[in-house]
Amino acid sequence: MSTSYFSLAIGVGTQNxxxxxxEVFYPQPLLNPPGELVHAIAGKLGYQGGNQTFVxxxxxxxxxxxxxxxxxxxxxxEILEHLTHSQKPLVATLLETDAAPAxxxxxYLKLHLLSHRLVKPHGVNLSGIFALLPNVAWTSQGxxxxxxxxxxxxxxxxxxxxxxxxxxxxxxxxxxYVVPSGVRIADxxxxxxxxYVGEATTVMHEGFINFNAGTAGPGMIEGRVSAxxxxxxxSDLGGGCSTMGTLSGGGNIIISVGEGCLIGANAGIxxxxxxxxTVESGLYITAGTKVALLDEQNQLVKVLKARELAxxxxxxxxxxxxxxxxxxxxxxTAIELNEALHAHN
Numbered sequence: 001m002s003t004s005y006f007s008l009a010i011g012v013g014t015q016n017x018x019x020x021x022x023e024v025f026y027p028q029p030l031l032n033p034p035g036e037l038v039h040a041i042a043g044k045l046g047y048q049g050g051n052q053t054f055v056x057x058x059x060x061x062x063x064x065x066x067x068x069x070x071x072x073x074x075x076x077x078e079i080l081e082h083l084t085h086s087q088k089p090l091v092a093t094l095l096e097t098d099a100a101p102a103x104x105x106x107x108y109l110k111l112h113l114l115s116h117r118l119v120k121p122h123g124v125n126l127s128g129i130f131a132l133l134p135n136v137a138w139t140s141q142g143x144x145x146x147x148x149x150x151x152x153x154x155x156x157x158x159x160x161x162x163x164x165x166x167x168x169x170x171x172x173x174x175x176x177y178v179v180p181s182g183v184r185i186a187d188x189x190x191x192x193x194x195x196y197v198g199e200a201t202t203v204m205h206e207g208f209i210n211f212n213a214g215t216a217g218p219g220m221i222e223g224r225v226s227a228x229x230x231x232x233x234x235s236d237l238g239g240g241c242s243t244m245g246t247l248s249g250g251g252n253i254i255i256s257v258g259e260g261c262l263i264g265a266n267a268g269i270x271x272x273x274x275x276x277x278t279v280e281s282g283l284y285i286t287a288g289t290k291v292a293l294l295d296e297q298n299q300l301v302k303v304l305k306a307r308e309l310a311x312x313x314x315x316x317x318x319x320x321x322x323x324x325x326x327x328x329x330x331x332x333t334a335i336e337l338n339e340a341l342h343a344h345n
Contacts, residue, residue: 006095008033008041009109010056010064010079012086016145021104022136023143024091025177027079029109031118038094040064040071047094053105056090058083064092100127107132111171111194111211115178121196121212121230122254133170140164143172171211182217195225198233206239213245216259223263232259238281242268253287258313271306274313278331283319285326291317294329 013024030037041047044063045054056064065080083090093105101107107129113119137144141163144152149165156163166189167173174195175188182199185191186207195209198217203209207221215221216233223237226245231237241263243255256272263269264281271287279285287307295301309315309328316331 003035005033005035005038006098007031007109007113008038008092008094009112010041010061010083010090010092011105011108012083012088012090013105013108014143015089016148020134020145021089021091022134022145023172024093024105024108026093026109026112027082028076029112029116029118030076031113034073036071037068037073037076040067040073041092042094043067045092045094049096051095051097051099051102051106052093053103054092054094056092058086058090061086061090098125100125101129101132104132104134108193112177114194114196114212114214115174115180117180117196117198119196121214121228126212130170135168135170137165138167138169138172140166196230204239207237210245222265226255229255229257231257232261232275234259235261235263237263238265238267240266241279242284244268244270244286253307253310258311271310274311274315276314276331278316280316280318283317283326285317289326292320292325292327294327296330298329 007030009026009029011024011026014022016022041064044060044067061080062084065077068080069077091105093109101110110124110126113124135146137146137149153163171192171194173189174191174193175185177193180197183197184202186203186205190208191197191203192211194211196214197209198215200218201215202220204222207223209221209225210227212227213225213229215231218233219231220236222239223241224243225231226243228246229243235257243257254272255269258273258275258277260276261273262278264279266282267279268284269279271285285306287305289306290303291306291309292303293301314331315328317328319326
């Protein structure tokens with residue numbers, strides 16, 4: 001048996017009538033768990049190595065709790081004790097390596113690792129995750145298989161109840177699974193499970209953070225952080241702004257925002273920004289945008305494509321209000337966040 005492991009988690013989930021997993025909640029996922037803890041659990045599970053998922057019964061969980069307690073891991077034993085009272089399916093997922101997920105429970109474990117801040121965006125293998133996440137109804141009664149929803153709705157109505165459907169999606173909202181410390185999220189539905197929301201981040205009502213994306217914190221998010229995008233500390237994404245992800249367009253450029261940046265309201269980027277960059281409100285910069293590079297006297301140096309400025313620091317991107325040309329010059333007025341706004345999350 002291996003002496004090192006990538007991740008271990010035991011949780012409770014929801015299955016449809018055919019026994020297929022719809023979602024899994026892991027109260028305390030572990031990254032690089034101690035070998036002694038893994039060995040205390042693996043023997044009772046019949047673990048033979050590799051990446052495996054096990055469906056558990058309450059009796060087995062009780063035995064795991066005793067074994068884990070005897071090995072000296074009281075915090076994990078306490079969680080297992082709570083799970084012995086579950087009326088819903090229980091699952092254990094043990095990953096020896098960070099291979100592409102092979103099941104719904106494995107996919108949910110990796111999303112939990114991101115939202116628990118145990119790994120950062122692009123720090124875990126999520127290849128093929130969409131095929132493993134069923135599209136379900138997220139309701140006031142939890143996750144419901146779409147094929148089973150009409151019968152459940154009728155049953156509820158006949159009992160004088162109402163099942164409220166909040167969304168139909170592959171991803172649930174993060175806060176139903178993880179609420180990171182030191183953050184403010186005005187509309188929890190706009191942050192997906194698998195988002196990494198750094199300490200002292202404020203996400204306003206129109207802010208959005210996708211899975212495998214996030215913020216280092218502190219930061220202000222009033223715009224869209226698309227999948228794969230990471231925002232450095234001290235940066236501000238203005239109202240209605242957008243960062244281009246890599247999911248829809250087939251591109252392979254990893255978009256990121258450096259430290260101390262400002263993306264103005266209704267602006268957007270399709271290139272990675274270095275530190276202390278400012279993008280003027282309403283200006284959308286793609287990799288192929290023609291940019292007039294100016295010197296300190298606002299004289300034209302040359303015209304180039306925005307991708308040639310990707311990752312460079314201390315830049316101001318603006319649009320000439322008379323000619324409409326996109327211009328770039330040295331940025332001498334880097335933003336400073338309102339410290340009091342983020343210090344008391």
